Amino acid sequence: MRIPCPLCGARGNEEFTYLGPAGVARPAPEAPDDAWHAYLHERVNPAGQHRELWWHGQGCRAWIVVTRDTRTHRIEAATLARDAEARP
Amino acid sequence: MRYSVFALLRGALTGQKHWTPAWRNPEPKRAYDTVIVGGGGHGLATAYYLAKEHGITDVAVLEKSWIGSGNVGRNTTIIRSNYLLPANTQFYEKSLQLWEGLEQDINFNAMVSQRGVLNLYHSDAQRDAYARRGNAMRLAGVDAELLDAAAVRAMLPGLDMDNARFPVMGGLLQRRGGTVRHDAVAWGYARAADRRGVDIVENCEVTGIDIVQGRVTGVQTTRGAIRARRIGLAAAGNSSRVAALAGLRLPIESHVLQAFVSEGIKPVLDTVVTFGAGHFYVSQSDKGGLVFGGDIDGYNSYAQRGSLPVVEEVMECAVALFPAFSRLRYLRQWGGIMDMSMDGSPIIGTTPIEGLFLNCGWCYGGFKATPASGWCFAHTIATGAPHPLNAAFTLDRFRTGAVIDEKGAGATPNLH
Numbered sequence: 001m002r003i004p005c006p007l008c009g010a011r012g013n014e015e016f017t018y019l020g021p022a023g024v025a026r027p028a029p030e031a032p033d034d035a036w037h038a039y040l041h042e043r044v045n046p047a048g049q050h051r052e053l054w055w056h057g058q059g060c061r062a063w064i065v066v067t068r069d070t071r072t073h074r075i076e077a078a079t080l081a082r083d084a085e086a087r088p
Numbered sequence: 089m090r091y092s093v094f095a096l097l098r099g100a101l102t103g104q105k106h107w108t109p110a111w112r113n114p115e116p117k118r119a120y121d122t123v124i125v126g127g128g129g130h131g132l133a134t135a136y137y138l139a140k141e142h143g144i145t146d147v148a149v150l151e152k153s154w155i156g157s158g159n160v161g162r163n164t165t166i167i168r169s170n171y172l173l174p175a176n177t178q179f180y181e182k183s184l185q186l187w188e189g190l191e192q193d194i195n196f197n198a199m200v201s202q203r204g205v206l207n208l209y210h211s212d213a214q215r216d217a218y219a220r221r222g223n224a225m226r227l228a229g230v231d232a233e234l235l236d237a238a239a240v241r242a243m244l245p246g247l248d249m250d251n252a253r254f255p256v257m258g259g260l261l262q263r264r265g266g267t268v269r270h271d272a273v274a275w276g277y278a279r280a281a282d283r284r285g286v287d288i289v290e291n292c293e294v295t296g297i298d299i300v301q302g303r304v305t306g307v308q309t310t311r312g313a314i315r316a317r318r319i320g321l322a323a324a325g326n327s328s329r330v331a332a333l334a335g336l337r338l339p340i341e342s343h344v345l346q347a348f349v350s351e352g353i354k355p356v357l358d359t360v361v362t363f364g365a366g367h368f369y370v371s372q373s374d375k376g377g378l379v380f381g382g383d384i385d386g387y388n389s390y391a392q393r394g395s396l397p398v399v400e401e402v403m404e405c406a407v408a409l410f411p412a413f414s415r416l417r418y419l420r421q422w423g424g425i426m427d428m429s430m431d432g433s434p435i436i437g438t439t440p441i442e443g444l445f446l447n448c449g450w451c452y453g454g455f456k457a458t459p460a461s462g463w464c465f466a467h468t469i470a471t472g473a474p475h476p477l478n479a480a481f482t483l484d485r486f487r488t489g490a491v492i493d494e495k496g497a498g499a500t501p502n503l504h
Contacts, residue, residue: 001395012397013387013395013397014397018386018387020341020501033487034487037487038337040430040486040499041430041487041499042337042338042339043337043338043340043341043501044328044337045328045329045338045340045342045388046328047326047329047342047390050388052387052388070342070388070389070391071390071391073395
């Protein structure tokens with residue numbers, strides 16, 4: 001799988017580190033237990049389009065939001081996380 | 089037809105024309121007492137133990153593809169019970185005991201081979217951790233032996249003991265561990281469940297779960313609606329998708345794990361070996377091919393295929409342990425979709441919806457758990473409450489904080 005880094009171009013996925021779904025907001029410290037439980041443990045885990053965070057650690061070191069189909073691994077879009085909405 | 093040497097000899101006189109299909113291919117009925125979603129190892133074992141242990145035979149196993157197409161045929165066939173935490177130790181030991189009597193129980197040759205599982209250690213700290221785990225196992229009545237370097241060298245002549253970076257200092261050996269022919273597990277359980285009256289329905293995908301006032305009433309499938317009083321979900325990598333049909337969001341991510349087989353060679357490895365400094369495990373099948381695997385690819389996937397960086401890493405581990413393996417070609421490689429839970433331990437239990445039961449979160453330890461998973465899940469479905477062996481594997485342990493975190497690493501989906 002090759003990931004189209006907005007800064008470096010298409011690079012092999014071994015240069016990147018995967019974090020997980022993008023756009024997951026960390027609850028406030030005083031938020032109820034349910035909110036923390038949902039944040040820490042629960043996942044939508046879709047079969048299909050998935051917005052996710054990758055870190056280009058062996059390249060430009062930018063955080064990237066990749067939109068990828070989890071059934072085919074086809075990548076539809078990749079933008080810098082700082083430009084993406086709902087940055088965690 | 090009961091399989092035996094006498095049936096085989098009788099068949100020899102009649103040209104072996106007496107063989108019949110191992111299980112029926114029934115049209116699904118419109119209603120069942122219990123429906124199991126997922127015809128993998130765990131779902132089939134659940135149906136078998138529902139019939140055998142609890143006398144519940146009005147059961148259908150619904151499989152979206154064919155029996156044996158999922159993870160039960162996509163693993164590296166290893167069985168073991170070398171865990172540290174009490175809930176896991178006791179559960180996996182029950183599983184190993186069921187493996188030991190499985191073939192007589194289901195009248196099917198699953199080639200259960202207790203050739204031992206050896207976990208290598210490469211540092212003082214790792215030796216101490218393995219000694220602790222071995223002691224925990226022995227306290228729980230499970231066999232474990234801590235081997236020093238000389239004992240490992242005698243056992244595995246091909247091993248590179250003196251690797252400059254990760255010298256082998258010894259290993260933790262569970263002699264009762266080993267391998268099982270995984271396809272035969274699926275077929276054996278399917279046949280045994282079918283013989284007790286369970287309907288195994290292939291090519292039948294569940295597309296909806298009917299819930300009325302907080303209670304399940306049936307499922308919608310690609311082969312029509314089926315009413316059911318109780319529904320058990322055993323969908324492994326597709327658990328999140330199936331649970332979403334009932335409005336549940338699970339502490340699960342689906343990840344792809346690859347496995348590999350080399351060309352067949354003469355006997356070279358008579359046990360299962362795991363690398364303590366990387367993530368690698370290898371055994372030799374009875375056909376002669378080396379069967380091995382490593383870590384998950386590390387990103388969400390439902391694609392049942394992995395990518396090349398992990399292939400390279402697994403081969404590096406193989407050659408680091410056994411330099412002679414660099415001369416081998418690998419024949420084939422495949423991917424399975426793992427239901428990675430957030431503490432590395434499984435979920436077998438009830439859900440907030442009455443009559444709906446959940447079996448998932450196997451990470452990549454699901455194959456060895458197959459018999460106990462089915463046994464415990466059947467108990468949970470039949471009685472409405474978990475057996476003591478799976479009482480800790482609840483869905484709400486993540487909410488309450490009573491997680492079973494074998495690795496002590498916190499909430500991440502990359503544990504096993």
